[in-house]
Amino acid sequence: MNENEKIASPPSIRAPAGNKASFLAAVAAGADAIYCGLKLFSARMEAKNFSLQELQPLVELAHSNGIRVHVTLNSLLKPDDLNVAGNLIKELESKVRPDGLIVQDLATIPLVQQAGFSGEIHLSTLANVSFAKALTLVRQKLRVDRVVLPREFTIDEIKTVARACPPDLKLEVFIHGALCYGVSGRCYWSSYLGGKSGLRGRCVQPCRRLYHQNGRTHRFFSCRDLSIDVLVKVLLAVPKVKTWKIEGRKKGPHYVYYTVQAYRMLRDQGSDPQLKKNALQMLARALGRNDTHYYFLPQRRQNPISADGQTGSGFLIGKIKGVQQKPFVVPGEALLPGDVLRTGYEDEPGHRVEKIGRHVPKGGKFYFKSSPHKKLAKGTPVYLIDRREKALDEILSRLDKQLSPPSDANPGKSDFKAKLPVRVRKKEKPVELQVFRKPVQTRTGSPCGVWLSAEGLQRVSRKQCRQIWWWLPPVIWPEDEQGYGLLLERAVEMGARNFVLNALWQTAFFNDGKGLNLWAGPFCNLANTLALNSAKSLGLRGVVVSPELGRQDYVTLARQRPLALGLIISGNWPLCVARAKSQQLHLNEPFSSPRGEQAWITQYGNEFWVFPNWKLDLRDQKHELMQAGYTLFVQLIEPVPKAVKLKKRPGMWNWDLNLQ
Secondary structure (H helix, E strand, C coil), X not given: CCCCCCCCCCCEEXXXXXXXXXXXXXXXXXXXXXXXXXXXXXXXXXXXXXXXXXXXXXXXXXXXXXXXXXXXXXXXXXXXXXXXXXXXXXXXXXXXXCCEXXXXXXXXXXXXXXXXXXXXXXXXXXXXXXXXXXXXXXXXXXXXXXXXXXXXXXXXXXXXXXXXXXXXXXXXXXXXXXXXCEEEEEECHHHHCCCCCHHHCCCCCHHHCCEEECCEEECCCCEXXXXXXXXXXXXXXXXXXXXXXECCCCCCHHHHHHHHHHHHHHHHHCXXXXXXXXXXXXXXXXXXXXXXXXXXXXXXXXXXXXXXXXXXXXXXXXECECCCCCCXXXXXXXXXXXXXXXXXXXXXXXXXXXXXXXXXXXXXXXXXXXXXXXCCCCCCEEEEEECCCHHHHHHHHHHHHHCCCCCCCCCCCCCCCCCCCCCCCCCCCCEEEEEECCCCCCCCCCCEEEEXXXXXXXXXXXXXXXXXXXXXXXXXXXXXXXXXXHHHHHHHHCCCCXXXXXXXXXXXXXXXXXXXXXXXXXXXXXXXXHHHHHHHHCCCCEEECCCCCCHHHHHHHHHCCCCEEEEXXXXXXXXXXXXXXXXXXXXXXXXXXXXXXXXXXXXECCEEEEEECCCEECHHHHHHHHHHCCCEEEEECCCCCCCCCCCCCCCCCCCCCCCC
């Protein structure tokens, strides 16, 4: 079937559910599938999520309505998480029987096999499968059933990877919902500034905050919501895209119900002008943020960041009036009992969330309780962020009555013990590796690393090329795939033997990899022994492990290692890597947070890298790490702009923290 042929069945619409009411709203709206998380190992740990006992009757209800349910276990797993995660998968299979799991960490795949899980495996967008060659690899080597593509893709890039997609692999794309500033799986900002990892579902959203640069204060990194809206008709011409995904597991039932309804209209009756108009009105009032098509149309890319605009979620209904002792809002539309209002932003004085207990007519007054700790300034915007219309409540109530009484589906005493790979016994000679953006002169025989580029290859001799450890970028987009393939062919022809890959799927560029020294880089986010073993099965000889870990994690991982280990011992590690930049933010100039933490943003190729003005530094811990078994110690050397002054501060990051 080609793109111009009529497809036999339309793509399914997958709805988010972070609580029971939202799950029931997805059922009521006619979603084809629902995805939701558990109390553990979910990439949205701030959603309420579900216990096994709560989830079991909901899955039964969904199945009785022909709706599939997929559970997210898409968290980065630390060494001590494996037995708990495996037991959870085992309990899911025996007591809930969802249709599949959505995973990020490659340890989950062997855990699924060991626990006897019978459903599908979907690879999360956090796994960053971002170029065409990767698809055959993940299907053949990992037996993944579906890949969720990056939100940053254009329709042309979606079509490119779809053409290369194996016949037994399905693709899924996001069509609506919140956008992260950083590329999925390539953001460490939250972890850097507080030990709460976005890769573990606990992001504190530092990108939503105010920042200062050159006397200007803006939300330089806060993105609008993605909304493909009427452009989904273009996706109908890509039959390999089997599912349209709506983001929003922290959203309420109003959002879920109306976004699902709207996209069902656009999918099934998008040629009807009136229904198309109705669908757009539903999306406009679904209580999300201002929206953007982002990069979906390559010829008309939209910057997702509007530093001067509203990027908080919700529908603006008015602004605070009155004196501080009696602040009120005159709503631009009627407020209903159960509505939830938000004033201002979380990082601003007076921010609060308040539930409405009575009907307030349009043009009436709603008074806020006076608080000495959260004073509401005149002019503070007020947003409607959740709504419970009577009609929707009645629908949800009827569905709630259809639920079976919850059985004792909570996990019993854990008897699952993960089968770990054999620990490698061979002792390697310790190596220190400085990694530069461009080739530099080093001591004779001393290895160094260089980020791969055409310019870099042109500047080195064959002898130098053989000694250098060539680093691949943390993300390769479909438009860059051919170029990197040619660069790697050239490098190997020149004698290059050492490569550090920053996505495991980059092994697809090396055929069998014989005669090459291939390592997984730190952006692969490998943090446990089963994930390391997956890297080994793909032909990797060593792993530079996730730099988010703490002391005990590093030590435990080394005790269980199935192949050689390295880590970032010092240097400039980024807060995140992104594909967009605010037009108001200047490159290579310092900007600062309200707490005075400074950083800068620079561009390499098609990506924007955000760096803090202090370095990661575990050099005082090197002896302990060597004793544990680490043999490759990487120093990342980043050109620091003249305007930026590095701050002397401990760079131990999460060494003394138990990463959350």
